[in-house]
Amino acid sequence: MTEPAGFSLEVENLTVSIPLAAGTLRAVRGISFQVNQGETLCIVGESGCGKSLTSLALMGLLPAKAVRGADRLTLNGVDLTALSERQMSDVRGESMAMIFQEPMTSLNPAYTIGNQLEEALRRHRRVSRTEARERAIYLLEKVGITAAASRLQQYPHQLSGGLRQRVMIAMALMCGPDLLICDEPTTALDVTIQAQILHLLRDLQREFNMAIILITHDLGVVARMADRVAVMYAGEIVETGTAAEVFAAPSHPYTRGLLQCIPIPGRTRRGEHLGSIPGVVPSLVGEIAGCAFANRCPHAAAACRSEPPARDLGPGRMVRCVLEPGALPQMEPA
Amino acid sequence: MTTTTMAPPTIATEDLACTFQVRQGMFKPKRPLKAVNGVSITVNKGEVLGLVGESGCGKSTLAKMLLGIQKPTGGRILIDGEPLDGLDRKAVARRIQPIFQDPYSSLNPRKSISSIISLPLRVHGVGGPADWERKVKEMMDLCGLPQRAYDGYPNQLSGGQRQRVAIARALVMRPEVVICDEPTSALDVSVQSQILNLLLDLQKELGLTYVLISHNLAVVQHIATRVAVMYLGRIIEQTDSETLFAAPRHPYTRALLDSVLTPEPGLGVPDAQLGATFPNPIDPPPGCTFHPRCPHAMPVCRQLAPRPLTVGGSMVECHLHDPEQATAA
Numbered sequence: 001m002t003e004p005a006g007f008s009l010e011v012e013n014l015t016v017s018i019p020l021a022a023g024t025l026r027a028v029r030g031i032s033f034q035v036n037q038g039e040t041l042c043i044v045g046e047s048g049c050g051k052s053l054t055s056l057a058l059m060g061l062l063p064a065k066a067v068r069g070a071d072r073l074t075l076n077g078v079d080l081t082a083l084s085e086r087q088m089s090d091v092r093g094e095s096m097a098m099i100f101q102e103p104m105t106s107l108n109p110a111y112t113i114g115n116q117l118e119e120a121l122r123r124h125r126r127v128s129r130t131e132a133r134e135r136a137i138y139l140l141e142k143v144g145i146t147a148a149a150s151r152l153q154q155y156p157h158q159l160s161g162g163l164r165q166r167v168m169i170a171m172a173l174m175c176g177p178d179l180l181i182c183d184e185p186t187t188a189l190d191v192t193i194q195a196q197i198l199h200l201l202r203d204l205q206r207e208f209n210m211a212i213i214l215i216t217h218d219l220g221v222v223a224r225m226a227d228r229v230a231v232m233y234a235g236e237i238v239e240t241g242t243a244a245e246v247f248a249a250p251s252h253p254y255t256r257g258l259l260q261c262i263p264i265p266g267r268t269r270r271g272e273h274l275g276s277i278p279g280v281v282p283s284l285v286g287e288i289a290g291c292a293f294a295n296r297c298p299h300a301a302a303a304c305r306s307e308p309p310a311r312d313l314g315p316g317r318m319v320r321c322v323l324e325p326g327a328l329p330q331m332e333p334a
Numbered sequence: 335m336t337t338t339t340m341a342p343p344t345i346a347t348e349d350l351a352c353t354f355q356v357r358q359g360m361f362k363p364k365r366p367l368k369a370v371n372g373v374s375i376t377v378n379k380g381e382v383l384g385l386v387g388e389s390g391c392g393k394s395t396l397a398k399m400l401l402g403i404q405k406p407t408g409g410r411i412l413i414d415g416e417p418l419d420g421l422d423r424k425a426v427a428r429r430i431q432p433i434f435q436d437p438y439s440s441l442n443p444r445k446s447i448s449s450i451i452s453l454p455l456r457v458h459g460v461g462g463p464a465d466w467e468r469k470v471k472e473m474m475d476l477c478g479l480p481q482r483a484y485d486g487y488p489n490q491l492s493g494g495q496r497q498r499v500a501i502a503r504a505l506v507m508r509p510e511v512v513i514c515d516e517p518t519s520a521l522d523v524s525v526q527s528q529i530l531n532l533l534l535d536l537q538k539e540l541g542l543t544y545v546l547i548s549h550n551l552a553v554v555q556h557i558a559t560r561v562a563v564m565y566l567g568r569i570i571e572q573t574d575s576e577t578l579f580a581a582p583r584h585p586y587t588r589a590l591l592d593s594v595l596t597p598e599p600g601l602g603v604p605d606a607q608l609g610a611t612f613p614n615p616i617d618p619p620p621g622c623t624f625h626p627r628c629p630h631a632m633p634v635c636r637q638l639a640p641r642p643l644t645v646g647g648s649m650v651e652c653h654l655h656d657p658e659q660a661t662a663a
Contacts, residue, residue: 046522160612161389190388190612191549195593198603217523220552220595224603243599261527263556264596265579270556271534274527280492 007037007178007211009058009096012072016053016235018065023285027053027066029235035179038205040212042222042243044258045232048281051215054232055181058213059098060088076178094124097172101184103164107156113140113167114152120174139170142207143200162193169200176208183215198225219262223247228316231255234292235284241317249331251319253297256331291322299323342415343376344511344543345400350374351408352395356616367616369395371567372409374642377560379510382537382544384558384575386551386590388612392567393547397513400545402426414510424458431504435516437496441488447474447499448484454507469506476539477502478532494525498532505536511543518553530557551594555579560647563587566615566623573648583650585628622653634659 016028028050035041043051057068060080073080075095083091092098100106108116117136121127127135133152140148143166156164165185172180182201186194198221205212214225222229226243231252239252250256260275268274279296282288291297294304303322310320319325350373355364370392377383385393398404400411402418411418413429431454434440441450451473452466461469471481477498488496497517504512517533518526534557536542548554554561555575562572563584571584582588592604608627613619619626625635632653640651640659653659 046524191551191593191595192388192589192608195595195604196608198595199605202603218595219523219597223597223599224595224601226599247597247599258523259597261523262597263527263530263552265552265555268556270575273531273534274556276528276531277524 007076009035009179009211009213010072010074011058011070013070014054014057014073015069016050016057016062017067017069018063019067020285025285026287027235027284028057029284029288031230031232031235031237033230033237033240035211035213037178037211038209040205040214040225040227041230042214042216042226042228043230043232044216044219044222046217046258046281048234048284049232050235050284051232052183055098055183055213055215058181059092059096060085061092061098090124093120093172093177094175095177096179096181097175097177098181098183099165099168099172099185101187103161103168103188104156106168107164109156111155112152113154113156113159117152117167117171117174120171124175135174136170139173140167142173142204143167143170144196145170161189162196165189165193165197166200169197169204173204173208177210179211179213180205181213181215184217185214186221187216187218194221201225219258231258234281234288236292236320237318238293238320239318241313245317251313251325251328252293252321253299253323253328254293256328257296259331291320299328341379342412344379344381344414345375345377345545346412346415347373347375347400347409348412349409350396350399350406350411352392352399352404353407358616365616368567368618369615370399370406373564373567373569374409375562375569375572377511377543377545379543380537380541381560382546382558384554384561385545385547385564386549386554386561387564389549390612390615391564393564394515396564397432397515397545397547400511400513401430401432427454427509428458428507429509430511430513431507431509433497433500433504433512433514433517436520437493437500438488438520440500441496443488445487446484447479447486447488447491450488450499451502451506454503458507460507470502473502473506476536477505478528492525493521494528497521497525497529501529501532501536505540505542508540509542511545513545513547515547516549517546519548519550526553533557551591552596563590566613566618568623568651569649570624570652571648571650573650577648583648583655584624584652585630585654586624589627622651630654632659 012032013030014028015030018025018027045051056062062068070081114136118132121132121135137148140151145151145166186197216222223243229243229246230237231239233254239255250259257277263274277296282292290305291308294300308320308322310318312318313325350370352370354367354369356367357364373396387393399406402423448470451470455466479498518529546558558575560574561578562569565586571587582591589608607629621637622635622640625631634653640653642649642651643655
């Protein structure tokens, strides 16, 4: 890992709690990570693990009743927790931007593509309409949209799903952010379009030297996109490492379980049973005693009733499990 | 899976078509949209036919016609050699049942699990209440649902359990064919594998025939014995699963397979080189409808639609594999 040159996002002990009638829902339970310039961090997990709330917490876009807490939440050294709502909205779009899963619901159907793109820039910079328009055309071309100038007059419903997602990406890039947060950016798209959009994100990242946080449930996307991976389960990060490390030697039983659940041509044979993770995610209302995965874990033992240690397995490599690394049986190589 | 050559296939379609009349503007005349355009497939007993293609290619319309809930505008469907339009709705439903993508919207939230699963029995008037209870409990067992869910409601169940209810409902009449339309797309990875395992077990146990519609090619490769690839309303390649995944012949099939992201780090994101976007099905390109996106397009592809070329059990519609075009080119 190189020394963080200019940009970095540092998160320490981030929590998101939502008070409910039945108690407090601890959706994100103390996670820490760091993202450096030009790097892609993939946060992977199943529904309800808190990965989307994490991204909203970073952007300061949590629902009103959700409570964010953090020991440290800094972007380029600026403490985000200390900013007012107004200052935060200056940071959003300018230094960090976000694209969502469903491009149709995140574009305003009543405004043209051009309006929405230009607004993204003019909200933050004192630029003329013409300059904003030029920037919009430049970026639409960058994201691979042909006849960009004529697209500016179009409305979102006139575009296909893949094009809309490209427009969303262009909009997020209008101010040249240092950090792009992508929440399931290709889940709603066809495989062919998915590959194109991911390709595009990679190219743009290189060109603009952005950091990307990519949130997904798709292990294929993680493997192909991530520099580093954080696996989330029940509001906690249970394993981190480089993509190569995590896929070659998954050290948390949950990560292993996930990898054994998916059919992989060449490794799984047709018609054979796939691995599965029995049971369900525990309720996150109130405190969870010990390891949250214990009730579904094939290796659960008495020790799992107390808080599992975060084992340091090297720089940027962590696993939250009572098991010694190496205690798990070898997985078949891919 | 081997069948005697004499037995008719469980499902056969002959030149099946479905054209919708679509209005594009308030004062514009309606125009035809050929959602399914001359599809001939055969599915033999015990086979799993995987149906793949991008959204809007006509997969779901084809599935609806097989279920008898969408009337074809051309061609015909044969079930065990009998034409489907000669059968009434109930007779079709006894033989063919669907499983849908979203178990949250496909179950009535106000009905108990027992009443959801027993509905087909009651509609068809099979046996009395005592039989229903026995059959429902048997089916719940087979689908891995706990007996305590019998009097429960869908909101008490997880997504995976809901999909199990949908499967139990589809199978309670013991149909021959199950049309699975994206059965695991709405589910989490760990639940998806449980449902796929269940579908595989049930197929063996009950001798079912599946038509599996999925955009997840890894899932199709894992379950399907035959695969049909659809593009703009036509089947452009159809062959057994091993051949298709090992040696795809149509450039579109190859592009689809190349786009699949297997969990292998370090390989990067593939470039499928399908530059142009999916064409508007109302204005399909002339000639081969795939030619604007095809990296191997020849002049003839712009003018002449390719004919189906059948060798053995494999079919492909592409000029590249047509000996007549190869000699001309």
